[in-house]
Amino acid sequence: xxxSADSEMPDDARRARWTAAGTGTLLALAGLAASxxxxxxxxxxxxxxxxxxxxxxxxxxxxxxxxxxTRRALWLLIVGVSVMAVGDQFD
Numbered sequence: 047x048x049x050s051a052d053s054e055m056p057d058d059a060r061r062a063r064w065t066a067a068g069t070g071t072l073l074a075l076a077g078l079a080a081s082x083x084x085x086x087x088x089x090x091x092x093x094x095x096x097x098x099x100x101x102x103x104x105x106x107x108x109x110x111x112x113x114x115x116t117r118r119a120l121w122l123l124i125v126g127v128s129v130m131a132v133g134d135q136f137d
Contacts, residue, residue: 059114066111066119070104073123077101077130089137096133100126 081097103126111119 062116063111063114066116066123067108070106070108070111070119070123073104073127074101074108077104077126080130084137092136093133096136097130100128100130100133102126103129 077097078101081094081101084097085094103122107119107122107126110116110122
């Protein structure tokens, strides 16, 4: 029973790394696109800056996730999306 759990561990870790890296990349691209779209509109300067900063945090999370630091990457993803959400409230 222990042998099968140990053999699945590398697959779970690899899946977690890919998930963290992929989610971080996707959220970083979405934040960057939102920042560009909001900068071209009539939004206050704080709104696109918040999206850009949130995108940078999500990009850092993607980098950490690809290196196996998935727990820290998850928290950075939460922080990055939260920054984007709070920044959007200033519009």
